[in-house]
Amino acid sequence: MLFKIPMPPSNTLVFKKMSLGHSIRHGAKWVFIGNTGSQVVNFALGLILARLLVPAEFGMVATIQIFTSLAGFVAGGGMGQAIVRAKEAGKRDYDLLFTLQFLIGLAIVSFFFVIAPWFGRWYANPVYADLLRVAALSFLVRPFFNVPSNMLHREMRFKAKTAVQLTNLAVYNSIALSLAYLGYGPWSLILAGLFGSISGALQFSWYARWRPGICFDFARAGELMRYGLLATSNNVVSYLQSQVTIFILSRSGNATLVGLFNKALSLAYMPFTMISGSAYEPVFRAIAQSADNPDRIRYLYLQSIRLGCIYTYPIYVLLYWLAPEAIRFFYGANWLGSAEPLSILIFAGFFMSIGHPAGALLAAINLLGKELVIQLVNLVILILGMLIAIPYGLKGAAWVVVFSQFVGMIYITFVACQAIRIRFVDIAHAVIPAAVHAIILLISLAMLEKLAGNVIHGDFLTLAFFGTAAAGIIVLGGLFSPFEAMRAESKKMIGVVRNRLALAGNKNNESENFSNRFLSTSIPPHSRKRFVVGKRFY
Template identity: 40%
Template sequence: MSLKQSIRNSSKWLVGSNLISQIIQFLFGIVLARLLVPADFGMIVTIQIFTGFVSLVASGGLGQALIRSKEAGERDFQVVFSVQLAVGIAIYAGFFLIAPWFAKWFGSPLYEDLLRISAISFLMRPFLNLHNVWLHREMQFKATSTISLAANLLSGVSSIAMAMAGFGVWSLVLSGLLGSILNCVLLMRITPMRTKFIFDRSIARRHSGFGIKITLNDFISYMRHQTSNFILTKLAGPTTVGLFNKGDSLAKLPFSTISGPIYQPVFRSMAAEQDNPDRIKYLYFRMVSLLLLYTMPIYVGMWWLAEPLIVTLYGTQWAGAAIPLEILSPLGFLYCIGHPCGAVLGATNRVGREVVVQTITWIIVGVGCYVGLQWGLAGVSFGIVLSQVYSTTHMYLLSNAVIKATPRELISALAPGIMLNSVLVGTIILIDAVLPAGFRSDSTVSYILVTAVLGGLVYAAVFLFFPMDALRDEANRWKRMLRIAV
C-alpha cells in the first residue's frame, strides 16, 4: 500500500469514528447541559486543570517516543509500561493526600472527593497507553477508533442516566471512569502486548530523550490552554468558567473532530520520511489544503450562527457562551496552518524549538486573559486570539526551516480553501439579506437550518464542479464516490 493510501485509509477511520464520537458527545452534551448547570461543568474544568497537567508527567512523552522510534520491540513497550505505572501510582497517592487542601483552597468541600475519584484514571492510563501505542505504531487505527467509539457511547449514556437520577457533577466524573474501564478491557483483548513489570535503564534512557522534549512541549502547551480557565476559576467563579469553556470547546470542535485524528497518521508518515524534506513538504501542504477544505466551513458556520446556535442547543442559561464562540471560531484558519507545523517539528526531532513558541504563547495568554477579564468573556477571548496569531506565525517559520517552502507555495496551498470559504461567507450574507426581517430572532431553528443547508450546498457545488487545481484530485475522488460523471 502506498504512503498516500495508507494515510488516507488511516485518516478515514480516525476521522470517521471521531466524527461519530463527536456527534454522540455533542448530542449527549446538549442533554447534559439541560440537566446540569454551568457550575457543574465549571467544577470539572477546575479539576481537569490540575489532573490534565499532571497527566503529562505521568506519560512522560514515552508513548510518542515509541511511535516515532524506527525500532521498538515488546521489551521496549513493557519497560515504558512499568515506568508509567510506577509514576501513576505515585501521582494518585499525591492527589489523595492533597485533596483536603485543594478543596479548602477553592472553597468547596466537594472538591476533596471529586479530586480523589478523578485521580483513579492515573492508575488506568498505563494499561490504556500500552495497547493504544502499539496499535498506533502499527497504524491499526480501525481498532482504536471502534473501541474509542464504544467507550464514548457507554460514557455518554451513563452520564445522562446519572444526571437524570440527580447525581449532579458526579455524573460527569463516574461516567468517564466507566468509559475508560471499557476502553481498557477491549484493548487488552485485541493486542498481543502483555503487561510485564520490567525495568531496563538503557531502554528507558533511549526513549526518554525524545519523551522529555515531548513532555516539556505538551506541558507548556497545556498550561497555555488552561491558563484562561485558571484565571477565570479564581477571579470569576465556576459559572463563568463553564460558559467560557463551552464556547471555547465548540470553537475547537472541528479541530478535535478532524484535525486531531489526522495528525497521528501524518505524524507517523512524516517520521518514516524524516530524512526526506521534500516528502515532508508535500505532506505538510497537503494537510493544510485538506484541513482548510473540510474544517473551515464549520468554523465559518459557528462564527455566523454563534448566538442562535448556543441558545437553541443549550438554553438561555448558556447564552453567554456565544461570546467566546463567535470570537474564537475564526481562529480555525490559523489552526489549519499551525497544527501541521507541529507534525513537521515532531517528526524531525525539533520539538525543543517548539517549546520556545509555546512558552511565549503561554505568557501572552496569561497576560491577555488577566488584562482582558475587565471586559468580560470578550476580553479573555481576544487575549486568546492574540496568542494564536503569534503562535502560528512562529511555528510556520520554524517548520519552514525544514521544508524550505517559498511564500508562493504557501499561498498555493491556502488559495483553494480561502476561495471556497469566501464563497460560503458571501452566500450566508446573501441568505441573511433575502430572508424576512426578524426571521433570525423569531424563527431561530429554521434560520439555522436554512443557512446551514443552503450554505453547505453552495460550498459543495463549487468544490465539486469548479475546483482549483490543488483540489481537483480530491473533487474527482468525491465525484467517483457519489457516482457523478468526472
Template identity: 40%
Template sequence: MSLGQSIRSSSKWLVGSALAGQGLQFAIGIVLARLLVPADFGMLVTVQMFTGFVGLVASGGLGQALIRARDATERDFQVVFTTQIGIGVAIYLVFFLIAPWFADWFGQLLYRELLRVSALTFLIRPFQNLHNIWLQRHMRFRELSRLGVLTAFIAGCSSVAMAAGGFGVWSLVLSGLLGGTLSALIVSRLTPLRARLLFDATIVRQHSAFGLKMTGNDLVGYLSSQTSNFIVTKMGGPVMVGLFNKGDSLAKLPFNIISAQIYAPIFRAMSAEQDSADRIHYLFHRAISLLLLYTLPLYLGLAWLAEPLIVTLYGQKWADAAIPLEILAPLGLLYCIGHPAGAVLGATNRAGREALVQTAAWGVVAIGCLIGVSHGLAGVAIAIAVSQLYSTSHMYLLARKAVGARTRELLRTAAPALLLNALMLVALWSVERLLPADMPKSSPVLYLMASAGAGGLVYCAGFLLMPARFFGDESLRWRRMLRIGR
C-alpha cells in the same frame, strides 16, 4: 499498501470514528446541558485542568517516542508501561494528599472528593497506553476507532442516567472513569502484549531523550490552553468557566473531529520519512490544503451562527457561551496551519523549538487573560486569539525552515479553499439580509436550517464545479463518487 494509501485509510477510520464519537458526545452533551447547570461543568473543568496537566507528566512522552522509534521490541513496551505505572501511583498519592488544600484554595469543599476520585485515572491510563501505543505504531487505527466509539457510547449513556438521577457533577466524573476502565479492558485484547512489570534504565534513557522534548512541548502547550480556564475559574467562578468552556469546546469541535484525528497518521508518516525533507514538505502542504478544505467552513459556520445555535441546542441559560464561540471559532484557520507544522517539528526532532514557541504563547495568553477577564468572556477570548496568532505564525516559520518551504507555497496551497469559503460567507450574508431581522431570535431553528442549507449548498457546488486544478485529485475523487462529469 503505499504510504499515501496508508495515511488516507487510517485517516478515514479515525475521522469516521471521531465523527461518530463526537456526534454521540455532542448529542449527549446537549442532554447533559439541559439536565445540569453551567457550574457543574465548571467544576469538572477546574479539576481536569490539574489532572490533565499532570497526566502529560505521567506519560513522559515515552509513548510518542515509541511511535517514532525506528525499532521497538516488546521489552521496550513493557519498560515504558512499568515506568508510567510507577509515575501514576506516585501522582495519585500526591493528589490524594493535597485534595483538602485544593478545595480550600478554590473555596469549594466538594473539590476535595472530586479531585481524589478523578485522580484514579492515573492508575488506569498506563494499561490503556501500553496497547494504544502498539496499535498506533502499527497504524491499526481501525481498532482504535471502533473502541473509541464503543466506550464513548457506554460512558455517555451512563452520564445521562446519573445526571437524570440527580448526581450533578459526579455524573461527569464517574462516567469518565467508567469509560477509561472499559477502554483499558477491551484494548488489552487487541494486541499480543500483556502487561507485566519490567524496568531497564538504559531503555528509559534511550526513549527519554525524544520523549522529554515532546512532553515539555505538550506541557507548555497545555498550560497555554488551560491558563484561560484557570484565570476565569479563580476570578470569575464555576459559572463563568462553564459558559466559557462550552463556547470554547464548540469552537474546537471541527478540530477534535478531523484535525486531531489525522495528526497520528500524519506524524507517523512524517516520522517514517524523517530523512526525506521533500516527502515531509509534500505531506506538510497536503495536510494544510485538506484541513482548510474540510474544516474551515465548519469553523466559519459556527462563528456566524453562534448565538442561535447555542440557544437552540442548550437553552437560554447558556446564551452567553455564544460570545467566546464567535471569537474563537475563526481561529480554525490558524489550526489548519499550526497543527501540521507541529507534526513537522515533532517528526524532524525539533520539538524543543516548538516548546519555546508554546512558552512564549503561554506568557501572552496569561497576561492577556489577566487583563481581559475584567471585560468578561469576550476579553478572555480575544486574549486567546492574540496568543494563537503568534504561536501559529512562529510555528509555521519553524516548519517552513525545516522542510525548505516558501511562504508563497502556503499562499498557493490555501488560496482555493479560502476562495471557496469566501463564497460561502457571501451566501450566509445574503440569507441574513433576505430573512426577517428578528428571525435569529424569534425562530432560531428555521434560521439555522436556512443559513446552513444555503451555505452548505454553495460550498459543495463550488467545490464540485470549480476547475479541477484548484483541488486536484480530491475534487476528482468526489466527482467520480457522485458521477459528476466524465
C-alpha cells in the same frame, strides 16, 4: 509497513496496495469518525446528565479533574509518543514503556493519597478527599491502557483505536447515567471514569495482542525519557494555554462571563478538532516513517494544510454567519451572549488550520524543543493579553486568543519551513484555494440575505436555508474552481454520494468519504517538480 518506492520514467511515485498513503487515508477516516462520534454522543448525553446532576456536583468533579488531568501528562511522560516515532520498536521496548509508566503512576497515586486530607480541608468538604483518592486509582490502570494504544498507533491501526474509543464512550456514559439516576451525585462521574479506563485497557490489550512485561533497560529508558520530557512539557504548556483564559476570567468573579466564553471557545474549536485534528496522529506517524524521504515529508505537510483548510474554512464561514441563530436554537436565549465572542474566535480557527500540521511535523522529526519555545511564547502572550483585555470583557478576551493563535501560526510555520527547507510561498499556495472560496462563500451568503432576508424567519428556517445554500455553493464553486485541489475535492464529494447510492446494502464494498481521502501521499509530477530545482530543495 513502508514499501520501497519505484521510480518509473514519469517520475511519479507509485505505492503498493497497502501503501503508506492508504494507511494515512484510512487512519484519518477512523480518527475523524471517533472524534465526531464522541462529540455528538457527549453532547447528547451531557444534556441528560445536566438534568440528573446539579451544577455543584459537576463543579466538584471539574475541580478534581484540573489536578488529575495535569498529572496525566506526567503519567504518560511523552514516552509513548517516542515509541510511536521510533524507527524500530520490539517487545522489550513496550515492556520498558509499561514498567516506566507503571512506576510513575504508582508515585502519582501515592502522592494524591497523601495530600487528599489536605485537599478536603482546603475546599472545606471531606468528600473532595475521597473523590481525589478514587480518581487517582486510574493512574494504576493507565499503563495497561496506554501501551497497547501506542502499539496500535505505531501500526496505524486507527480503526481499532476508534472502535475502543466509541465502545468506551458507551461504557462511560452508561455507568455515569445509571449511577446519576440512582443518586450517586459526583461519584457517578468519578466511578464511570475509573471503570471506563479498565474497559479500555482490556479492549486495547485484546486488539494489540499485548501482555504486560517488566524491563529495566536504563540506557534505553534515558532515550525515551529525553524525548518524553519534551513531549510532556509541550503538552503541559498547551494545557495551560487552554485553561489560562478561563482562569483569568474567573478571577473577575463573574461566573456567567466564564460560562459564555467557555461555550464560545468550545464551539470555535470544534470544526478544527473534528477535521484538522483528526489528521494529527496519522500524519505524525507517516512523517516519522518517512524520515529518509524529504520529498514525501514536504508533500505530506503541505497536503495536510491544503485539505485541512479546504474542509474547515467553509464551516467557519457558515458558523460566523449563523452564530446567533445557531446558539439560540441549540442552547437557548440564555447563551446568546456567546455569539459575539464566537464570531471573533472563529478567526483563531482559520489560523489553527494552518499552524497545527507544523506541530505534527516538528514532533515527528524530533524538534520538540523548538515547539516548546513557541508554546511558551504563546502562553506569555495569552497571559499578558488577558490581563490587559479584562476591562474589555468577552470581546477583548476573544481578540487576545485570536492574536496569540496568529503569532503562534506565523512562528511555528516559520520554524517548520526552515526545518524541511520550503518557502512561505509554498504555504500560501496550499492555503489560497480554500481562502478564495471562503471569501466567495461569504459574499454569496451576504447576497442571499439581501434577496431572502425578509422572507426567511425563525432560527430553524434560517439555519436550514443558509446551510443548504452553503452546501450547494461549496460543491458548485469547487467544480468550476480555477484551483485543481478544489475541483478534485468537489468531484470526490460527488463521487462519494454517487458511490454510496450505488453500493447501498452491499456490505462487502466500502465507499470512501471525504475524511477517507483527507490525505493523499501519491506525489504528482507537478508537485515534485515544484520542490526540486537542480539539487536544491524548495
